[in-house]
Amino acid sequence: MAETLMIYDGTTSETAAGPRTGGVPLVPVGFTWPECGTCEGAMQFLAHLPRDHGVVSVFKCANDPGQCEEWEAFDGGNRAYLFPHDGLVPATVPTEGETRLGAVSAIRTETVDEAAGYDSARQTYATRCGRGRAVLGSLGGEPSWYYEEQRPNCQGCGQAMEFVAHLEEGNDSATAANLGGGLGYVLTCTPCAEAVFLIQS
Template sequence: MLFLAHLPVDIGVVAVFFCQSDPGMCDDWDATGGANHAYVFTGELTPVAVPAKGETLLGAVTALRCHPADSPSEEPVLGRLGGAPDGLQDDETPDCPRCAARMAFTAELEEGHDFATSANFGGGGRGYVFSCTPCRQASFLWQR
C-alpha cells in the first residue's frame, strides 16, 4: 500500500494508505474492499529521519494547512478538513466496521497538481476520509 496522507483530527492522527501496486487492478476506490486503509493513531507521534541513501518513493510532499474558505491564498489547496463531502458520485459514506454506525466525514483530498507525483484517483477524482469517534476507526474511499 502507498502512503497517501496523515491528517491531524479530533480523534488522533489518521494515516491514509491505498493500493498502487498495479494501478486500476485493485478496488482502491472502495472503503471496505481491502485495497485501502485509514489507521487512527493516538498519543504522541515522533517523525522518523529521512534515510541518508536509498529511494524514499516520495516524489513530492504537500502539506495541508488550515485555511479559512473566505480568504484568498497563493498556496494551492489540495483538500479540506471537516465540513461536508463534495461528492462526485452518489453518497458512499461507509459504516463503522466496529459498531456499524454511519461514519462522519473527516477530510477530502484532491489528486495533486503534477501528474508524475499526484495520487491516482482515476484522473480528476477526490479521496474521502471518514471516521467514527467512539470507536476510533477511520475509512478511506475515492470517487471520480
C-alpha cells in the same frame, strides 16, 4: 457556509508532525505496513492528517492502478488508520512496492466563507489565486458525495462515520497520488478508533 481548504505550502520533512501528503507515516510502535487485499503488495502512503481526536494516516494501493479496488472503503485496495497523538514513531517503509509519493507536501489551511460546499470553495480559491491544483482537499465540513450510497458505516458499531477530509490528487506530477482523476474521502469512527478511505470519480 465556510469550507476549510487544504492548500499546498511547499515541501516539508518526510516525518513532519503537521498535516502533509507523502513522506513517512508516524505510527504506534509495532505497526505493520498495510498490504493490498488484491495484489498483496505494500500500499502507498498518501497523507498524515492530525485532528483533535487523533492522527489519521491514509494509504492506497498503487502497484496496479485501477485493478485493486481502491474505490471502495472495505474491499482491500485502500486503508486508513486513526492513531492516538502520543507515542508515534516513523514507520519502517517496505523496500518493495509503490510505497511513497514522489515528494512531501506541507499543507496550510484557508477558509472560504461564502462557499456553497467543497466544490464551490475549491472553485472560488482557484478563481482568486489562479492555482486550482494547489488545493489538496479540505478538512471537516460536509462531504461532496457524488454517490451518496457509497458513504460507509463503521464496521465495528454500525454507526455513520464522521467525515474528516477530501483529498485531491496533488499539486503536480511529483507530488500527486493516482486517484484516477477522482476525489478521495477520509472518514473516522472515534469511539471505535477506526478510519476508512475511498475514492469516487
